[in-house]
Amino acid sequence: MNSATAGSPVMDALPSVNADRLPLLLVPVLALVALPLMGSLSTWVTLTVAGLAMGMIIFIIASGLTLVFGLMDVLNFGHGVFIALGAYLAMSVLGTMTGWTASEHLLLNLLAALPAMLVAMIVAGGVGLAFERVIIRPVYGQHLKQIMITMGGMIVGEELIKVIWGAQTIPLPLPAAFRGALLLGDAAVEKYRLIAVVIGLAVFAAMFWVLSRTKVGLLIRAGVQDREMVESLGYRIRRLFVGVFVAGSALAGLGGVMWGLYQQNLTPQMGSQVNVLIFIVIIIGGLGSVGGCFIGALLVGLLANYTGFLVPKVALFSNILLMVIVLLWRPQGIYPVAKR
Amino acid sequence: MSAPLLRLEGVHTHIGAYHILHGVDLDVAQGELTVLLGRNGAGKTTTLRTIMGLWQASQGSIRFDGEDIGACRTPEIAQHGIAYVPENMGIFADLTVCENMLLAARGARRAQDIDERRLTWIFGLFPALQKFWQHPAGLLSGGQKQMLAVARAIVEPRKLLLVDEPSKGLAPAIIQNMIAAFRELKQTDTTILLVEQNFHFARQLGDRVAVMDDGRIVHSGAMAELAEDEDLQQRLLGLSLAAHQ
Incomplete structure (x- = not known):
């Protein structure tokens, strides 16, 4: 075995593989193109960090959805309900720890935020398990029914949120140490946005590690390409799918917490409002591609912030415009998954 | 012929409204290479996919190593020791x-x-x-x-390999390479069910042969008999071996 792996004379003699790195340049290119338009470096830094933070949160929410589609061709338009659920649960958990969230002490804030995130992820994952069993499973392979029933599921979920927490907008203030901004030269960078970038990078790194370094990740990547062959090799793809669906729902719950803290107020419809953005991201990235989803989310986040500052009217449709441009360039998204 | 490792009896398969297999009876002997021949659309690939559980048999029985696997799902069938090489090869291109x-x-x-x-x-x-x-x-x-x-x-x-048209679209030199590989594989007593349209390829490897037409097995016997009988080839396959070469 080892004779065949890297380090052997045969392997050393091989030509290098031409990986598709062009899409990796999109994010820095967009940021650099925006730089001269901003007028000042400090504005550019502020907007870039805000865009990256927004992109990271969208990535956390969308990454599970793209794998769910890639593995089983399931169009889950109910994904938004896990976002709202996560945000409301976090609000409830944080509400019990106001002493800690009001403290200026970062450690106490983190000790309050971490359980809120964990509870959001666990409950969203559990609800995701039930959602898959009751709503998704009867409609495998039937896209139209999937759209109808998952949207219906989301409406029911939103109504249940109204029953439990009420229909009114509820404020979700940031823990005290997360508020305010750091000054980098003349640029003011909000602390929470930096935290969102760090958490987003950590989630991306964890997903990258699982997908590229573990057998489960290998199975997921293979299943996205050809699930029939994965089954022919002796693996139960449905179990894998359920696992991915639960993980995706949990990530949406985490994303919901972060989105809620980003917006600082909650409405039962907050998930369905983000839904459109998520679908734009996974289409831009290439359905089933986590790497494409990451790049797509960052592009969407940056563009929304840049256009919101430069041409606010364009910001209303900038993401749709971005999707059109990307699809004209690569009709199956930035990183099309082989065989799809 | 040694005891069958795989036995299909009266297997019918429907795909949607289409009735593809009309009562397939097939034995694959332990340690032998059995070739399934037939023209396009005869039901060869459907037979392999039905054995693998990728399409469910609507009637009949599929017994493997003494067990009924007709109702099993694909992963269970693979775990019984059956490996499948589909016609499109099923390679994970991004891996x-x-x-x-x-x-x-x-x-x-x-x-x-x-x-x-x-x-x-x-x-x-x-x-x-x-x-x-x-x-x-x-x-x-x-x-x-x-x-x-x-x-x-x-x-x-694996106890049994199901291989669907391994010579399809390959250059002659590569086909010779594949023939050599299958010959070596046969030395290991691996049981193989090979679907082929290339009779020249099949003849060099097969111990036994089954010919399909219109979703049924219309002939089965030793490959050597079919290889030597040009009339039989003409009748079953439409072409003699000479024409294939």
Whole structure:
């Protein structure tokens, strides 16, 4: 075995593989193109960090959805309900720890935020398990029914949120140490946005590690390409799918917490409002591609912030415009998954 | 003929509104290479997919190694020891050759866990796989992909290999390579059910042959008999061996 792996004379003699790195340049290119338009470096830094933070949160929410589609061709338009659920649960958990969230002490804030995130992820994952069993499973392979029933599921979920927490907008203030901004030269960078970038990078790194370094990740990547062959090799793809669906729902719950803290107020419809953005991201990235989803989310986040500052009217449709441009360039998204 | 490892009796398969297999009876003997011949649309691929559980038989029985596997799902059938090489090869194009092999080695969590002796033997059969071990499988040529597909099926010992048209679209030199590989595989007493349209390829490998037409087995017997009987070839396959060569 080892004779065949890297380090052997045969392997050393091989030509290098031409990986598709062009899409990796999109994010820095967009940021650099925006730089001269901003007028000042400090504005550019502020907007870039805000865009990256927004992109990271969208990535956390969308990454599970793209794998769910890639593995089983399931169009889950109910994904938004896990976002709202996560945000409301976090609000409830944080509400019990106001002493800690009001403290200026970062450690106490983190000790309050971490359980809120964990509870959001666990409950969203559990609800995701039930959602898959009751709503998704009867409609495998039937896209139209999937759209109808998952949207219906989301409406029911939103109504249940109204029953439990009420229909009114509820404020979700940031823990005290997360508020305010750091000054980098003349640029003011909000602390929470930096935290969102760090958490987003950590989630991306964890997903990258699982997908590229573990057998489960290998199975997921293979299943996205050809699930029939994965089954022919002796693996139960449905179990894998359920696992991915639960993980995706949990990530949406985490994303919901972060989105809620980003917006600082909650409405039962907050998930369905983000839904459109998520679908734009996974289409831009290439359905089933986590790497494409990451790049797509960052592009969407940056563009929304840049256009919101430069041409606010364009910001209303900038993401749709971005999707059109990307699809004209690569009709199956930035990183099309082989065989799809 | 030794005892059948796989036995199909009266197998019918429907795909949607279409009735594809009309009562297939087929025995695959232990340790032999059985070739399933027939024209396009005769039902050969459907037979393999039905055995693998990718399409469910609507009637009849499929017994493997003494067990009824007709109602089993595909992963269970694979776990019984059946490996499947589909007509499109089923290569995971975005994964490396190493990762493709690792997936097929169910007991291995990392590439280092794959049986080293077996891998050395496979590299002896298909040296290109060693050369391109860390390359994405999608970059391989058609012949190399076919080698990977077969290698993946034998990376762990299997009781039965189902191989669908391994010579399809391959250059003559690669076909000779595949023939040599299957000959060596036969030395290991692996039981193989091979679907082919290329009679020249099939004749060099097959111990036994079954010919399909219109979803039924219309002939079965020793390959040597069919290879020697041009009238029978003409009747069953429409062409003599000479015309195939």
